Amino acid sequence: MDSAKRSCKRGNVGKCLEVAGIEVAYNTAKVVLSGYKETLNGLSKAVDWGQREAATTLLAASRTILDGFDQATTGSLAAAKWIVDKGLGGVVDVKSAEFAGKLDVMKGGAVSMKANVKFLDNNYNAGFAFNFTDPVSGSKALASMLLDNKAPKGYAAEFGAQIGQKNYDTPTSSNNSAVILYQNFDFGGASLTLAEGKHDVNTFYGSIGNDQLSSIRIPAGYKVTLYEHGGFQGRTQVLTTDMKAINDFNDLTSSVVIEKIGPVQVGKYYKIQARHSGKLLYITGANTTNGATLVQYEDHGGSNNQFLFEDAGSGYYILKARHSGKALDVKDGTATDGQPIIQWDIHNGANQQFRLDPTGDGYYFIVAKHSQKPWDVYGNSPDNNISIIQWAKHGGGNQQFKLIPVD
Numbered sequence: 523m524d525s526a527k528r529s530c531k532r533g534n535v536g537k538c539l540e541v542a543g544i545e546v547a548y549n550t551a552k553v554v555l556s557g558y559k560e561t562l563n564g565l566s567k568a569v570d571w572g573q574r575e576a577a578t579t580l581l582a583a584s585r586t587i588l589d590g591f592d593q594a595t596t597g598s599l600a601a602a603k604w605i606v607d608k609g610l611g612g613v614v615d616v617k618s619a620e621f622a623g624k625l626d627v628m629k630g631g632a633v634s635m636k637a638n639v640k641f642l643d644n645n646y647n648a649g650f651a652f653n654f655t656d657p658v659s660g661s662k663a664l665a666s667m668l669l670d671n672k673a674p675k676g677y678a679a680e681f682g683a684q685i686g687q688k689n690y691d692t693p694t695s696s697n698n699s700a701v702i703l704y705q706n707f708d709f710g711g712a713s714l715t716l717a718e719g720k721h722d723v724n725t726f727y728g729s730i731g732n733d734q735l736s737s738i739r740i741p742a743g744y745k746v747t748l749y750e751h752g753g754f755q756g757r758t759q760v761l762t763t764d765m766k767a768i769n770d771f772n773d774l775t776s777s778v779v780i781e782k783i784g785p786v787q788v789g790k791y792y793k794i795q796a797r798h799s800g801k802l803l804y805i806t807g808a809n810t811t812n813g814a815t816l817v818q819y820e821d822h823g824g825s826n827n828q829f830l831f832e833d834a835g836s837g838y839y840i841l842k843a844r845h846s847g848k849a850l851d852v853k854d855g856t857a858t859d860g861q862p863i864i865q866w867d868i869h870n871g872a873n874q875q876f877r878l879d880p881t882g883d884g885y886y887f888i889v890a891k892h893s894q895k896p897w898d899v900y901g902n903s904p905d906n907n908i909s910i911i912q913w914a915k916h917g918g919g920n921q922q923f924k925l926i927p928v929d
Contacts, residue, residue: 849874
């Protein structure tokens with residue numbers, strides 16, 4: 523330890539981090555256990571300066587996970603491992619610790635979790651909060667429950683298998699803004715959930731691994747740039763939609779940039795799907811004349827169900843039907859409930875401008891600028907050829923629509 527500290531004083535940043543990280547972990551365990559020295563064995567061995575390899579592994583794992591949680595994203599198996607193996611040290615028997623399938627992560631690196639743990643030869647299941655910026659508080663909470671015999675005894679069958687024996691589900695973001703990277707094709711294997719921002723090569727360690735990305739899920743309104751090398755260098759590939767097989771860039775990604783580009787990509791065609799019925803919106807009969815109505819219908823191909831989004835400014839869009847080149851329009855420009863959505867020559871009026879208000883789970887209310895009323899499938903009907911109208915917002919599934927990019 524003295525040697526490492528001397529290296530730190532001479533300006534060796536790596537040694538400084540190593541000293542600081544391991545001392546924090548060790549002090550955390552001491553505070554948590556406060557007098558229960560027999561349970562310190564697991565972590566105290568790792569910080570024994572005679573076991574450099576173990577100490578270095580501890581720090582590398584903790585630093586990687588902390589870097590990931592600095593982005594305030596959702597949790598993963600790697601986080602669960604770190605919490606038990608490193609953050610809680612000798613409080614619990616690491617080998618027998620088990621976790622629920624998902625961790626719920628909040629702002630600031632805090633995570634609420636449930637775990638089956640073995641403590642002093644007894645089995646318990648406990649729910650507690652853990653904060654990577656203040657590991658002592660979470661460790662104290664769990665230790666207190668165990669030491670005061672307040673944790674329910676016995677393992678909860680709903681929890682996952684032992685750590686290291688299987689993968690766990692990576693939770694999706696509660697605001698549908700998380701990009702999920704997968705190690706295998708078809709969204710399989712280990713996964714890593716990332717928020718908007720820049721993520722360099724160290725982000726991948728402890729999860730899917732460097733040069734291991736094979737498929738990806740991208741929510742509407744986000745652009746992901748894949749880089750061949752760390753430091754955002756080398757060849758790139760830009761993606762804006764889910765890819766079950768990144769064939770041209772398979773196992774090549776070392777850094778990633780995630781950017782918000784709005785609910786849709788301007789200049790791109792989208793299909794529009796009603797939530798309550800699952801049916802797509804069409805210009806009836808593939809008509810090309812002014813006044814043709816917008817209806818829902820089961821998917822049967824054609825270009826009259828594809829709409830180009832053009833920027834109208836201030837968060838509004840003009841939607842142009844692909845087959846006719848005409849704009850979607852609230853008939854006569856009135857604010858009355860029940861007015862149908864039609865196609866019409868483009869005149870850029872407020873009744874041809876629409877805003878996309880997210881529901882929070884991948885759907886949108888499509889709101890007319892002139893009336894501030896959303897689109898609505900008339901009568902909440904699931905049938906074909908039902909008109910799309912404007913109506914006062916009530917939040918039903920017939921007012922919620924998914925935007926599906928056209929390849």
